[in-house]
Amino acid sequence: MFVVTMTQRSAEPSEQYVASFHQDLEERLGVALPGSWATDATWYRQVFSDSQHVVETALCAMRSGTWNVGIGIGKATEHDDHTVDGSGVKAADFAVSLAAKQGQLVPLRVEAAKPPRGVEQTQLGKHAQSVLQLLGHIVTRRSAAEWAVIDRLKPGIRGQQRRVAAELGMTVQAVSQAMKRSLYNTEHEVRAAVSLLLDQADAAVDIQTNSGL
Template sequence: MYVLTIDQRGSSTDADRVPDLISELAGLTSAAFERSVGDELQGLVDDPAEVVDIALHALRSGHWYVGIGVGTVVLAPGSSPREGTGTGFVAARKAVDLAKTSAGQVPLSVVSGSIGRAAEVPQHAREGAVACANAEGVLRLIGRLIQGRTAAQWRVVDRLRLLQDGGGRHGSQKRVARELGITEQSVSRAVLRSGWQEEWAARPAAAMLLAHAHSQIEGDR
């Protein structure tokens, strides 16, 4: 289980964006997100690919700090995540706090729920911590691509994703050009400059690293 804690940036001088993000995330995952405290929301996610989707969606707007905790979760059936305990929650809190101190970097952190002094932590848990750090590195690289996109590039890549999610592949760029009323060359440039292909090539690597971290931290080898 992955614990995601997402906190709004600059909330003291901005509108409350938590309800909108909760609504948006409902379209990405079946996991329930809810306000935990103040301008912060929290959710528990099983699928590492969904963790990647959620984290990158939050990073896109530039309004959020994203913390991902990988560890144990103790939660009674039907209970709110706010009632949960376990190392995953502790790790998520540390992760979002670290994201807030990432000056000049993409505001995301992934933290292992392994506990104890280094000498006491089993080898597989140490490997899980390394996988968390590697997942963080990949997610920050993708996040940098996402946060650097222009509005025009987003119009193109958002439309491409809709078509590809619907099973469309061959001729998708031609169709996007036609639908947006722009040239195929403009679509090609947007795809190239936005890092669209690099993003989707790297997403599975981030998910794989998160899955490996979870298996090692939980000891399920």
């Protein structure tokens, strides 16, 4: 299980930013999500079983540039009073507290539920963190013109450049160049690697938990 906890980087955090991000995330994921599970109304928290949704959430937050992101790997139990607890929540809260201290670096951290001495599954989470931070670096440096192209593309579908060029009044060559500059194809190839690392870390945490270590 994955828990994503996010805090705002603004000196004056707002509940409106939470609502806006939640709506944008639902549109990007194409699924209905419960509202934020965070007890602080200016924080944002979601629980996911799908690692691809975790990656999309993190990169969406990195694009906005207004969030610290903590990803926790571990148990999460949702209650009827719309609270959530468990080792994954604690890990996510610890991760976001570290992310908030990173200054100008990509403010994202990944923490697995703490293992006993000698269990090294947390290294998988650290590898996922490193790659996600690299993707975050790429995402935050894209221009508005590049995003205009990227937002009209669907990963894995060939021959989209002509349609996008017509929609934006650009040449096909200009669309292709925007894709190359933004590392669009590389991003989506690397996303699969991050998702795999997160899944492996999650499986390692489950094995540790179920074995009673």
